[in-house]
Amino acid sequence: MRGLPIPDGSTPAANAENARELETNPRGDWSAQAIYSLGFLTLVSSFNYLDRSLLGLALPQIKAEMHISDTVMGLVSGLAFVLFYSIMSVPIAWAADRWNRRNIIAVGFAFWSFMTLATAWVGNIWQLAIARFLMGAGEACGIAPSNSMTADLFRAERRPLAYSIFATAASISSILFFPIAGWVGQHYGWRQMFIVAGLPGLGLALLFFLTVREPRRGASESRTARSDATSSKDKGTVRFWQSLRLLLGSRAYLALLAGSTFMGLNVFASSVWTPTFLTRVHGLSLGEIAATIGPLRGACGVAGVLLGGLLIDRLGRRHAHWRMTLPAIACILVGPAEAAFALSDHHVVWLGGFAVSAFLLLVHQGPVFAGVVAVAPLRTRAVATSILLFCSAMFGQAVGPLLVGVMNDLLEPAFGLQAIRYSMLIVAGTAVLAGLCFFIAGRATTREQRQ
Numbered sequence: 001m002r003g004l005p006i007p008d009g010s011t012p013a014a015n016a017e018n019a020r021e022l023e024t025n026p027r028g029d030w031s032a033q034a035i036y037s038l039g040f041l042t043l044v045s046s047f048n049y050l051d052r053s054l055l056g057l058a059l060p061q062i063k064a065e066m067h068i069s070d071t072v073m074g075l076v077s078g079l080a081f082v083l084f085y086s087i088m089s090v091p092i093a094w095a096a097d098r099w100n101r102r103n104i105i106a107v108g109f110a111f112w113s114f115m116t117l118a119t120a121w122v123g124n125i126w127q128l129a130i131a132r133f134l135m136g137a138g139e140a141c142g143i144a145p146s147n148s149m150t151a152d153l154f155r156a157e158r159r160p161l162a163y164s165i166f167a168t169a170a171s172i173s174s175i176l177f178f179p180i181a182g183w184v185g186q187h188y189g190w191r192q193m194f195i196v197a198g199l200p201g202l203g204l205a206l207l208f209f210l211t212v213r214e215p216r217r218g219a220s221e222s223r224t225a226r227s228d229a230t231s232s233k234d235k236g237t238v239r240f241w242q243s244l245r246l247l248l249g250s251r252a253y254l255a256l257l258a259g260s261t262f263m264g265l266n267v268f269a270s271s272v273w274t275p276t277f278l279t280r281v282h283g284l285s286l287g288e289i290a291a292t293i294g295p296l297r298g299a300c301g302v303a304g305v306l307l308g309g310l311l312i313d314r315l316g317r318r319h320a321h322w323r324m325t326l327p328a329i330a331c332i333l334v335g336p337a338e339a340a341f342a343l344s345d346h347h348v349v350w351l352g353g354f355a356v357s358a359f360l361l362l363v364h365q366g367p368v369f370a371g372v373v374a375v376a377p378l379r380t381r382a383v384a385t386s387i388l389l390f391c392s393a394m395f396g397q398a399v400g401p402l403l404v405g406v407m408n409d410l411l412e413p414a415f416g417l418q419a420i421r422y423s424m425l426i427v428a429g430t431a432v433l434a435g436l437c438f439f440i441a442g443r444a445t446t447r448e449q450r451q
Helices: 012-024 032-066 070-096 101-119 125-139 143-153 154-164 169-188 192-210 225-231 235-246 253-284 288-319 324-341 347-362 367-375 378-397 400-422 425-449
Strands: none
Touching: 012 143, 032 070, 032 125, 032 143, 032 154, 032 169, 032 192, 032 288, 032 347, 070 101, 070 125, 070 143, 101 143, 101 192, 125 367, 143 154, 143 324, 143 367, 143 378, 154 288, 169 192, 169 235, 169 347, 169 425, 192 288, 192 378, 225 324, 235 400, 253 288, 253 324, 253 347, 253 367, 253 425, 288 324, 288 347, 288 367, 324 347, 324 367, 324 400, 324 425, 367 425, 378 400, 400 425
8 A cells, every 4th residue: 555645645655754854844935846836826827817817908898899897797797607616615625725736726727718719619609608607617716726835835934925925926917918919809800819818728727737746734824723634534524514603703804704795796806897997087998008017016916915925024023013014004095096097187196096095906826825724624725725715715705896886777877987987996995904804803803813
């Protein structure tokens, strides 16, 4: 029986080797293998953001071609994607807590890339909705297993920075891939844009499978935590329901859940409707949006996530509450920045508001994921993350784009194309509510850790 794989894809010999490595080099978080794995996971996530956000960039062209309302576009861009994403996220995360996470991510990456490619050949709004529906199924294999892998690559005190690096995926997508997609869409049409986005993902999925190693579960934990995880690994279903009850009984976890849901509404509604807002209100073309606004959002986002992560990493060593206090302040400040972006006609003001919002918008992501794995039992981290993503997606991605679309149609008789200005104020308000939730989460986490 020696050398046969155990459920998480490791072998007993490999487990022993990893354990010896951790004990002899307990502070070696940033090994070459860990850096490569985190970098590739971030690249995979950047394609995740690109593929789901392409529809927002293509909305004006698709609306003109298919002659549909903003409400319908809100449904297709939000609900059609998120429905299967949310349905599949928890069972996929349950599998990721027990089986090889690298394989799950690789298969999901290949599938959602294929569905992105297939979107180029849809003929009507129903086919577009089906393509989005199936793309969501593939993307459900991405973030939760990736977060679980990252937790096993880095110790608890290093995770906020590691997760902040992982959170740069959206910004990388905006800086590197968005301008290319926009240029293709501007010159060759929205269908070719989906082809250019989908094809590379198929090759990268194979490379990910061949070169990234599955980390041993609990490799970054103390010896006691590893022992507890090993002794309970056969308690599958019972452990899941027990852990679920513990999570739902945690005020810190519930506050993280609520804050992430509000920010999900903000991020998804903004990503879907910002290109249309810029076209209607400021007259920017698709190419101009992709070549200027996309990179600006990406550069500011990378700066905010990395600087925020470094600051949280440093302050958190002295006082743990900064791990959630700083993200809470960032979210609250997003509100007035986005209101300035939506309402101002002065170029410097609305562009400045956009830049400030982009800088602060994703500061919370790394600390929130780190907070989730801190309160979750070792073998339910992927499930804990997936529940958070489920709520963020179902109420954020499904409701956010749809709510803005409905408000656009309701306000259009009174305000015409300017109606989207006032619909986007919904986005600004949710960021403030998220910040208040993260304040509560930080205080609750401190109290629960003292008990």
